[in-house]
Amino acid sequence: MPVNSRTDSDGATEGETLPINELFYSLQGEGKLAGVPSVFVRTSGCNLRCWFCDSYHTSWEPTHAQMTLDEIVEEIQVHEKADHVVLTGGEPLIHTESATLLERLNELGYHTTVETNGTIQPGAPIDLASISPKLSSSTPTPERDPKGEGEWEDRHEESRIDMDALSGLVDRYESQLKFVVTGPDDLVEIEQILDRVRQATETNITDSDVLLMPEGTTRDELDERRNAVAELAMEHGYRYTPRLHVDLWNDAPGT
Numbered sequence: 001m002p003v004n005s006r007t008d009s010d011g012a013t014e015g016e017t018l019p020i021n022e023l024f025y026s027l028q029g030e031g032k033l034a035g036v037p038s039v040f041v042r043t044s045g046c047n048l049r050c051w052f053c054d055s056y057h058t059s060w061e062p063t064h065a066q067m068t069l070d071e072i073v074e075e076i077q078v079h080e081k082a083d084h085v086v087l088t089g090g091e092p093l094i095h096t097e098s099a100t101l102l103e104r105l106n107e108l109g110y111h112t113t114v115e116t117n118g119t120i121q122p123g124a125p126i127d128l129a130s131i132s133p134k135l136s137s138s139t140p141t142p143e144r145d146p147k148g149e150g151e152w153e154d155r156h157e158e159s160r161i162d163m164d165a166l167s168g169l170v171d172r173y174e175s176q177l178k179f180v181v182t183g184p185d186d187l188v189e190i191e192q193i194l195d196r197v198r199q200a201t202e203t204n205i206t207d208s209d210v211l212l213m214p215e216g217t218t219r220d221e222l223d224e225r226r227n228a229v230a231e232l233a234m235e236h237g238y239r240y241t242p243r244l245h246v247d248l249w250n251d252a253p254g255t
């Protein structure tokens with residue numbers, strides 16, 4: 001690792017580099033911009049541990065190459081047709097250098113989306129804050145822990161909702177609230193979180209800013225769940241979002 005960067009226990013870094021798990025060109029698969037050709041920059045390291053995390057090697061067992069911001073920007077520019085960049089992870093906002101990258105991309109005229117769990121307030125230009133607050137159904141209990149025996153349960157549970165960070169993101173940026181739905185019981189908690197955010201913000205959060213996304217990392221898993229989640233969206237008046245990349249490419253890396 002270069003001498004100008006430091007790492008803490010979440011994998012958070014400071015310095016002119018970012019830990020990059022993967023960088024690839026694809027179609028935005030989720031949310032209001034689904035279908036838009038975009039370059040994805042996936043940082044490694046996360047402050048949460050969802051049992052279902054579809055990016056296991058950025059959270060439970062992080063792997064990455066340390067890249068300078070110059071190298072990242074150059075690699076993005078290789079994809080000449082793309083004018084949208086999606087910064088994701090892991091949790092990209094745990095890294096101070098994510099803000100510098102977003103400033104540079106803004107200066108270059110890119111539209112930037114940040115995929116975030118909503119627990120950290122950035123000080124950076126972002127065109128779309130794609131916030132995915134984590135429900136209790138994401139918590140890695142001993143029965144659902146993909147790696148250990150529930151060692152992350154308490155920390156995840158305490159950290160997964162931070163109302164100041166969540167409302168700050170909504171007030172500062174154009175945003176969408178994208179909830180991963182594992183079953184009908186999740187809707188009670190989604191409504192509770194929405195009530196609290198709506199009370200804490202000055203921004204009008206419309207029901208079409210609220211997206212329900214089926215949990216699932218493979219086509220087979222989504223085949224089992226997507227219709228039930230679509231029905232829940234209709235019943236409650238929220239927007240449904242597909243996982244277009246899974247429908248198109250299943251769980252292939254770099255998509």
Ligand SMILES: C[S@@+](CC[C@H](N)C(=O)[O-])C[C@H]1O[C@@H](n2cnc3c(N)ncnc32)[C@H](O)[C@@H]1O
Pocket residue numbers: 046052053054055088089090091092115116117118131132178180213214215216217
């Ligand atoms: C890997 S996360 C990275 C960004 C950030 N850490 C977050 O959770 O929002 C990217 C997106 O994938 C979603 N996601 C992760 N695992 C999933 C799964 N098994 N099924 C559906 N969505 C999932 C997250 O909720 C988030 O919207």
Ligand SMILES: Nc1nc2[nH]cc(C(=O)O)c2c(=O)[nH]1
Pocket residue numbers: 026027028029030040055086088089115245255
């Ligand atoms: N195609 C595609 N769209 C995405 N939208 C959000 C993603 C993410 O992992 O944050 C993602 C992803 O991994 N692939």
Ligand code: SF4
Pocket residue numbers: 046047048049050052053054055058059089090091117
């Ligand atoms: S917050 Fe995002 S990256 Fe972190 S474990 Fe959950 S889904 Fe994975």
Ligand SMILES: [Mg+2]
Pocket residue numbers: 054055
């Ligand atoms: Mg993904």
